[in-house]
Amino acid sequence: MLLKDLQNIFHKELDTIYGKDEVDSFFYLCTEHYLNVPRIQLTLEPEFTIIKSETDTFFKTLEDLKQQKPIQYILGETEFYGLPFKVNDNVLIPRPETEELVDLIIKCHTERSRSAHENLKILDIGTGSGCIAISLAKNLPNAEVYALDISKEALKVAKQNAELNKVNINFIEASILDNTCHSALDAEFNFDVIVSNPPYVRNLEKQEIQPNVLDNEPHLALFVEDDNPLLFYKAITNFAIKKLNDKGNLYFEINQYLGEESKALLTDTEFENVELLKDLNGNDRMLKGKKL
Numbered sequence: 001m002l003l004k005d006l007q008n009i010f011h012k013e014l015d016t017i018y019g020k021d022e023v024d025s026f027f028y029l030c031t032e033h034y035l036n037v038p039r040i041q042l043t044l045e046p047e048f049t050i051i052k053s054e055t056d057t058f059f060k061t062l063e064d065l066k067q068q069k070p071i072q073y074i075l076g077e078t079e080f081y082g083l084p085f086k087v088n089d090n091v092l093i094p095r096p097e098t099e100e101l102v103d104l105i106i107k108c109h110t111e112r113s114r115s116a117h118e119n120l121k122i123l124d125i126g127t128g129s130g131c132i133a134i135s136l137a138k139n140l141p142n143a144e145v146y147a148l149d150i151s152k153e154a155l156k157v158a159k160q161n162a163e164l165n166k167v168n169i170n171f172i173e174a175s176i177l178d179n180t181c182h183s184a185l186d187a188e189f190n191f192d193v194i195v196s197n198p199p200y201v202r203n204l205e206k207q208e209i210q211p212n213v214l215d216n217e218p219h220l221a222l223f224v225e226d227d228n229p230l231l232f233y234k235a236i237t238n239f240a241i242k243k244l245n246d247k248g249n250l251y252f253e254i255n256q257y258l259g260e261e262s263k264a265l266l267t268d269t270e271f272e273n274v275e276l277l278k279d280l281n282g283n284d285r286m287l288k289g290k291k292l
């Protein structure tokens, strides 16, 4: 079959759901992923033809896209902070906002990480695909990175991603909400940086969430009860008070509607230089504090 005929079928079937530009971007992601053919090839070689088994793969993908399955899950991979990551429905698809959080941490710690006599010890709580832990390990020289998650299945994905990106991460299966986490991390040392992007979407915000997210991404990683939306933030802050070195930094990705409440958790306890920062869309998204 001609690749360009297949492209026309994608547009015919999907443009009403996603719009033309997004369908083009899906199609080119597929040609790169399944055929190793860059998008320019279609212009250079309009008669580019694919064999039956390849056509079948594209039609299967077309069906999944019609069902609003995210392209990252269909292809089983995505990119985060310029690095490749495997994903499946046990982990959230890494978001651009989280790249901003990683960027902030890298900017704040590169110098210290280079000049430190000892390794910069970092802990990522609720690591999911491992995107935060791995991109920090990759970009901060001398970082010694620990990453924790309650989900065995998520940790499998994160371990694959650490291998894929050739970084060494210490993975821990534990929950921050009970003392499995304290016993797992009851080591001699404290951390210089603790970071987390925990679940923070309230059930009452469900109507704002796109159906492709709601129907496909792990609710365990997304949702919290309306009456206690900051429970992870409270547990992590208390943990950080004990396990951060003096002057160590705590970083959170936060719910845009709960900026001030989240900030108060740090300002009311043992943190200084507390900053609430906005993402590229102008929403309160990152929180940073230094332990006194």
Ligand code: GLN
Pocket: 095, 097, 197, 198, 199, 200, 201, 213, 221, 222, 223
């Ligand atoms: N930013 C994600 C979303 O809106 C939520 C991530 C999270 O709950 N930690 O889908």
